[in-house]
Amino acid sequence: MNHSILKGHLDGLILSVLEVEPLHGYAVIEALRHRSDEALDLPSGTIYPALRRLERSGRIAGEWSVVEGRRRRTYRLTAAGAATLARERSEWTAFSAMVDRVLAARP
């Protein structure tokens, strides 16, 4: 049931929303939900570990702050992250074209 068709593509999506502007985790979830026309509604157990992975690998940089009494960690895209994003965009283009081609053939 848990296809998780998303596997391997989440990082690119996150980097893509952070490219527009720095956001904290909760806002990343909302941004992805809006940008995908409500198709993507990621659970916290997906997004927070993903952000920590991206930070640990240097693709994004996070900083704590407190807004209206709530602490939040806001992430911005690094130069390395921008490079990764560019690579993931072109990989996605090739990959999706390939899948389209293979799925299109009919008996």
Added chain:
Amino acid sequence: MNHSILKGHLDGLILSVLEVEPLHGYAVIEALRHRSDEALDLPSGTIYPALRRLERSGRIAGEWSVVEGRRRRTYRLTAAGAATLARERSEWTAFSAMVDRVLAARP
């Protein structure tokens, strides 16, 4: 290094080549390589377990034969497999449109 962007999409690709005609594992590898313009060259450790999974779940049905002294297991798409393929095609359409939308946005 091991992106494996393919995760979650392999079953659809296999079902799609088996929809055209029944094939054995080795021929599935070749069919995917040709249909993808040499982009996909799956190792045996990927394809054979995937075929066994699809068979165990009733999406394909396999049968042993011997051709020119070599034994092979030829798989055909079942009715359940055709239904799965149809669902995966429409899921892929929605998924790829969503990723396109999210990755397209720029700062």
Added chain:
DNA sequence: TTGCTACATATAGCGATGCTACATATAAAT
């Protein structure tokens, strides 16, 4: 004969990752 290449299948075990379930805390509204 030996060795190489293509054909053909298989499995143990690894690594990565999205997700469920749960936990914690603040602020505002009911």
Added chain:
DNA sequence: ATTTATATGTAGCATCGCTATATGTAGCAA
């Protein structure tokens, strides 16, 4: 007092593509 929205986190599960390795046949070249 309770619920809802905001905000983050982790333990542990399940899945699955892939590496590495193993086995065997057929045909051809040196």
